[in-house]
Amino acid sequence: MMVTTKPKLSVNINKFATLRNSRGHDNPNVLQAALDAIGFGAHGITVHPRPDERHIRRTDVYDIARALKDHPEIEFNIEGYPSEDFLAMVCEVAPHQCTLVPDPPEALTSNAGWQVAPNRTLLGETTARLRAAKVRVAVFIDPNATAPDELRILKELGVDRIELYTESYAHAFGTPRQQAALEPYLAVAGWAGEHGLGLNAGHDLNLDNLTFLLRAIPAIAEVSIGHALVCDALRVGYQESVRQYLARL
Numbered sequence: 276m277m278v279t280t281k282p283k284l285s286v287n288i289n290k291f292a293t294l295r296n297s298r299g300h301d302n303p304n305v306l307q308a309a310l311d312a313i314g315f316g317a318h319g320i321t322v323h324p325r326p327d328e329r330h331i332r333r334t335d336v337y338d339i340a341r342a343l344k345d346h347p348e349i350e351f352n353i354e355g356y357p358s359e360d361f362l363a364m365v366c367e368v369a370p371h372q373c374t375l376v377p378d379p380p381e382a383l384t385s386n387a388g389w390q391v392a393p394n395r396t397l398l399g400e401t402t403a404r405l406r407a408a409k410v411r412v413a414v415f416i417d418p419n420a421t422a423p424d425e426l427r428i429l430k431e432l433g434v435d436r437i438e439l440y441t442e443s444y445a446h447a448f449g450t451p452r453q454q455a456a457l458e459p460y461l462a463v464a465g466w467a468g469e470h471g472l473g474l475n476a477g478h479d480l481n482l483d484n485l486t487f488l489l490r491a492i493p494a495i496a497e498v499s500i501g502h503a504l505v506c507d508a509l510r511v512g513y514q515e516s517v518r519q520y521l522a523r524l
């Protein structure tokens with residue numbers, strides 16, 4: 276019998292920082308939002324410091340990293356484009372995981388996975404640098420736009436995990452296209468499993484679409500969820516929102 280462990284929930288707290296920055300003071304306190312998520316049972320914290328610091332600031336990254344030293348069981352995942360500034364900060368902080376995302380500075384949100392072959396050198400150099408800093412490397416991949424031989428490149432570069440960019444799945448969920456939208460994810464997951472690449476998933480996951488994905492792809496080790504979880508928190512409260520997502524795993 277195949278034994279699969281339940282996936283971990285990493286709460287992305289970008290949106291708490293969006294709210295904080297909207298008034299220029301320190302409410303809500305972003306570090307407290309991370310500690311609250313941990314207290315409510317989250318397995319990890321994800322942040323995505325963007326170059327314009329529209330939400331998560333560099334100072335937030337250092338504050339959270341420092342606080343998580345008191346919570347060694349909690350994984351810290353820093354997402355972002357591997358600019359020199361970003362990489363220097365990540366290597367200094369040395370989180371459990373860094374998820375490489377191809378977002379240009381002006382992107383409204385993450386809206387594509389990596390084109391692996393054209394970015395082979397960047398991804399290879401970045402992966403080597405992060406692994407030297409003992410940081411697990413995940414690469415944001417859109418299964419609709421990634422051929423298996425591109426995944427082979429990631430394996431050759433020493434990447435640890437693929438993060439499945441789940442927007443297209445999420446937007447098809449609940450429509451007649453639901454199963455068809457899942458097929459590319461199943462193909463990438465199958466290749467990853469055969470070649471020893473781990474799997475994460477994230478973007479636009481919510482209380483409705485999460486469980487179906489996890490039952491279809493039981494190898495998913497971690498889901499990082501932020502936007503919908505925070506929107507749900509505005510409706511039912513933060514602790515109840517985290518509880519409901521944990522119950523969907």
Ligand SMILES: CC(=O)[C@@H](O)[C@H](O)COP(=O)(O)O
Pocket residue numbers: 287289290322323354376383384385415477478499501
């Ligand atoms: C990589 C990804 O899909 C999300 O984690 C991303 O961090 C969302 O960024 P915003 O919160 O800036 O929309």
Ligand SMILES: NCC(=O)COP(=O)(O)O
Pocket residue numbers: 287321354476477478479480499500501502503504
């Ligand atoms: N990697 C996905 C993530 O961290 C959160 O994405 P979203 O739930 O805010 O869409």
